[in-house]
Amino acid sequence: MTDATVGNNLSSEVTGDKAVIRVGVRLDALEAHELRTMIDVLLMNGTLHLMVDLSRTEFIDSAGLASLIRAMTVLNQRDGHIELIRPRSEDAWRVFRLTKFDEVFTIHDAAPVPKPGPRPVPGPRSGADEPAS
Amino acid sequence: MTSAPDLSSERQVAEPSERQVADPSERQVTGTDERRRRYQDRQPGDSGDPAVSRDEASQALRSMLSASGARAARVLFSGRLVTQFGDVTSEPPTGESRRDTLLCETWGPVDPDRLDAVTVLLSRTLDMSVVHDDLVTALVETQNQLLSLYAVSQIQASSTNRTDVEERLVHEVARLTRSEAVTLLADGEDKLWGSTRPAEWLHEAVTGQSWIPGGRAVHLRDERYNGIIWPLAGNYGEPAAIALARSETFRTTDFKLMGFLGGIIASARDTAFLYEDAVSRAGIEQEHQMASRLAQALLPSRPPVLEGCEVAERTIPALSAGGDFYTHSVIDDVLFFAVGDVAGKGLPAALVMTKVIAACAASFSRHPPERVDAIIGELCDELYPYLSEIGLFATILVGSYIPATGVLHLFNAGHSPTMIVLADRVQQIPPTMPPLGVLPEPIGSGRTIQLNNGDLLIAGSDGLTEQEDPAGLMFGYERFTREVSGMHSRPVSELSDRIFALVAEHGAGVSASDDQTLFVLRHGACEQPNRPAGIDPPLDGPADAFLTLPATHLGARDIGPWLGTLSKLKAFESTTFSRIELALHELCVNIVDHAYRGIEGEILIAAWLGDTEIRFEIRDHGVEFIEDTVIPPQPGVPQVRGYGLFLIEKLVDTIAYQRQPNENVWTLTIRLEPRHD
Numbered sequence: 179m180t181d182a183t184v185g186n187n188l189s190s191e192v193t194g195d196k197a198v199i200r201v202g203v204r205l206d207a208l209e210a211h212e213l214r215t216m217i218d219v220l221l222m223n224g225t226l227h228l229m230v231d232l233s234r235t236e237f238i239d240s241a242g243l244a245s246l247i248r249a250m251t252v253l254n255q256r257d258g259h260i261e262l263i264r265p266r267s268e269d270a271w272r273v274f275r276l277t278k279f280d281e282v283f284t285i286h287d288a289a290p291v292p293k294p295g296p297r298p299v300p301g302p303r304s305g306a307d308e309p310a311s
Numbered sequence: 312m313t314s315a316p317d318l319s320s321e322r323q324v325a326e327p328s329e330r331q332v333a334d335p336s337e338r339q340v341t342g343t344d345e346r347r348r349r350y351q352d353r354q355p356g357d358s359g360d361p362a363v364s365r366d367e368a369s370q371a372l373r374s375m376l377s378a379s380g381a382r383a384a385r386v387l388f389s390g391r392l393v394t395q396f397g398d399v400t401s402e403p404p405t406g407e408s409r410r411d412t413l414l415c416e417t418w419g420p421v422d423p424d425r426l427d428a429v430t431v432l433l434s435r436t437l438d439m440s441v442v443h444d445d446l447v448t449a450l451v452e453t454q455n456q457l458l459s460l461y462a463v464s465q466i467q468a469s470s471t472n473r474t475d476v477e478e479r480l481v482h483e484v485a486r487l488t489r490s491e492a493v494t495l496l497a498d499g500e501d502k503l504w505g506s507t508r509p510a511e512w513l514h515e516a517v518t519g520q521s522w523i524p525g526g527r528a529v530h531l532r533d534e535r536y537n538g539i540i541w542p543l544a545g546n547y548g549e550p551a552a553i554a555l556a557r558s559e560t561f562r563t564t565d566f567k568l569m570g571f572l573g574g575i576i577a578s579a580r581d582t583a584f585l586y587e588d589a590v591s592r593a594g595i596e597q598e599h600q601m602a603s604r605l606a607q608a609l610l611p612s613r614p615p616v617l618e619g620c621e622v623a624e625r626t627i628p629a630l631s632a633g634g635d636f637y638t639h640s641v642i643d644d645v646l647f648f649a650v651g652d653v654a655g656k657g658l659p660a661a662l663v664m665t666k667v668i669a670a671c672a673a674s675f676s677r678h679p680p681e682r683v684d685a686i687i688g689e690l691c692d693e694l695y696p697y698l699s700e701i702g703l704f705a706t707i708l709v710g711s712y713i714p715a716t717g718v719l720h721l722f723n724a725g726h727s728p729t730m731i732v733l734a735d736r737v738q739q740i741p742p743t744m745p746p747l748g749v750l751p752e753p754i755g756s757g758r759t760i761q762l763n764n765g766d767l768l769i770a771g772s773d774g775l776t777e778q779e780d781p782a783g784l785m786f787g788y789e790r791f792t793r794e795v796s797g798m799h800s801r802p803v804s805e806l807s808d809r810i811f812a813l814v815a816e817h818g819a820g821v822s823a824s825d826d827q828t829l830f831v832l833r834h835g836a837c838e839q840p841n842r843p844a845g846i847d848p849p850l851d852g853p854a855d856a857f858l859t860l861p862a863t864h865l866g867a868r869d870i871g872p873w874l875g876t877l878s879k880l881k882a883f884e885s886t887t888f889s890r891i892e893l894a895l896h897e898l899c900v901n902i903v904d905h906a907y908r909g910i911e912g913e914i915l916i917a918a919w920l921g922d923t924e925i926r927f928e929i930r931d932h933g934v935e936f937i938e939d940t941v942i943p944p945q946p947g948v949p950q951v952r953g954y955g956l957f958l959i960e961k962l963v964d965t966i967a968y969q970r971q972p973n974e975n976v977w978t979l980t981i982r983l984e985p986r987h988d
Binding site for chain 2: 204207240269277
């Protein structure tokens with residue numbers, strides 16, 4: 179198992195021919211380029227089953243979407259597959275709905291955001307970035 | 312003389328005149344071509360007949376006919392002599408046999424049946440030899456043609472890098488001409504190819520040889536090799552020639568082939584030269600554009616905001632940047648401004664413009680509002696030596712304006728059109744001094760004007776009044792005056808939009824010949840007509856907010872924070888916010904990728920925040936957007952490009968694109984959902 183992190187926003191975890199990529203808060207044109215490079219490297223090293231975790235992503239643009247579509251096309255040709263973890267943010271999810279890619283990708287729901295503690299005041303928004311317990 | 316063949320006489324008759332190969336090994340190599348050539352060159356009455364049959368036929372005849380008892384014999388093929396031996400002239404033949412066009416004559420006691428048999432055999436051999444030669448010739452020619460065509464296609468396909476092209480050419484020439492060494496004589500060197508010994512020979516042979524560019528071939532020859540220098544008739548670059556060497560003599564067909572190849576080489580080199588030239592020009596052009604954009608960035612990106620007045624400033628450069636400029640400073644509630652035009656356009660004018668703007672900024676801060684003459688004097692002192700040295704001049708209108716009192720001081724050095732729109736008439740402000748750079752000392756004087764509410768100062772550039780229509784008719788000073796005369800009290804942006812639109816309409820189909828610039832100042836608050844409640848404001852006043860961002864993917868990240876500040880001016884729902892953010896983001900990324908294509912630039916966004924809708928105007932100076940090049944995606948069908956515009960259309964309520972001179976203008980509107988209380 180190898181881990182790699184590109185910038186502060188993108189990280190990957192590889193086990194055999196399976197890989198998980200965790201995408202940061204923003205997947206825009208700038209970040210899409212990094213993601214594409216990361217996916218290329220993974221595919222070159224034999225990844226066939228890719229899980230892209232978008233759960234904490236709040237902004238996705240068409241370039242970000244294109245990098246996922248590209249990965250899907252390549253993996254389909256190699257009898258591999260790609261699955262996504264749905265962004266919790268409705269704003270980020272809108273891009274998938276508008277382009278109907280919500281019906282094309284295999285999509286898993288994100289783990290629920292950890293509930294705020296017993297205190298009545300909800301925690302800071304960054305709580306969404308913590309893994310579900 | 313009996314059965315012993317007379318070799319010398321036979322040879323005399325049967326040999327082609329040119330050369331009989333003495334060296335058997337060399338003959339092996341060139342045999343096929345020898346035969347082909349002899350067959351091709353065969354003329355009626357020629358002694359040379361199909362070479363393959365001559366020796367063999369002679370041999371066969373000799374042995375067969377001698378064995379049959381012939382003293383002498385002669386064989387004619389189509390009336391031409393193939394071979395003979397013995398004495399065939401002193402008496403008529405004693406026997407003969409025909410087979411098609413083959414005639415066999417014998418002297419001496421020969422059995423007629425045997426003679427017939429020999430004739431049939433000989434005839435077949437000759438027939439086969441003709442067929443064989445035909446085939447060989449056809450095959451060789453076809454192959455040569457194919458190879459030539461292949462070479463041509465390769466050269467054409469790779470004609471971008473000259474060195475590469477030349478290398479390939481040299482190889483193809485060597486192959487096609489069966490040369491043992493080839494070199495391209497160009498740029499004072501030779502690009503040698505071939506085996507060591509012939510290559511060394513060729514190098515030595517061409518050194519010091521003179522040849523005339525595009526002239527005749529030069530022959531080089533000694534006992535070892537034959538060579539040619541074939542000058543090329545190219546139009547670009549240094550004169551060049553191709554030199555070849557081989558042991559075999561060069562023949563007519565080789566020269567024809569070289570004529571063909573030489574033409575191709577010359578044209579391929581020309582293509583490569585033109586390409587190199589185009590590339591270097593494009594590089595220079597790009598640098599020019601970047602430098603011009605930098606100069607253009609010196610212009611204020613937004614008009615000054617002052618209580619009690621309204622200002623609009625706008626320029627559209629004819630090339631990537633021009634000499635038109637405007638600048639302003641607000642010092643102690645006084646607006647100092649200058650509008651001008653440096654003669655010429657493009658980078659040189661833009662560079663002068665930057666110097667004029669810098670001089671203005673310094674001068675504004677040193678003088679009270681009523682001393683515009685002192686400002687002009689200072690600009691004159693500072694810029695005259697510079698401008699006169701490079702032979703350029705600059706028109707300029709310098710002014711100061713006090714919004715609180717409506718007092719306007721102007722000094723016009725050669726700038727037009729300059730006018731004031733009063734409630735009942737238009738007052739021209741003619742220059743009182745020639746442009747900067749013409750005279751070393753200022754002359755004339757400034758003037759002071761008291762503005763009333765709604766009065767407008769308008770300073771345009773000649774790019775507006777001199778814009779031609781397709782028939783060559785100018786927009787004109789009079790029309791300009793007429794169009795602005797009815798605009799008293801109107802919002803400055805309305806006037807500015809109207810003038811630019813009218814000029815663009817007038818010049819539709821004609822490229823802008825010069826920069827177009829307009830500076831408009833209105834004294835007093837605008838009298839906005841009351842609108843019935845619930846009707847959208849026309850959103851044509853000044854924009855509520857502006858954003859200038861660098862045309863990069865990183866720059867597009869400024870949009871979100873800017874919208875954040877906008878939402879303080881106008882509260883809108885978070886889904887609306889994110890729709891707008893994504894739409895603007897997609898548009899800007901598209902502009903970065905497709906309009907600027909990696910060239911530095913800026914994107915300007917203006918926002919109008921209405922009660923029921925928000926409008927954004929996005930401007931860039933990149934290349935024109937052409938809709939046909941966008942492949943519209945099918946929802947859900949994987950496609951890597953083309954989602955940007957598709958998404959924008961889904962996110963906003965209206966989207967419009969307009970190409971203005973040197974500028975792309977996108978307009979997006981988003982209706983605000985009725986908010987729940």
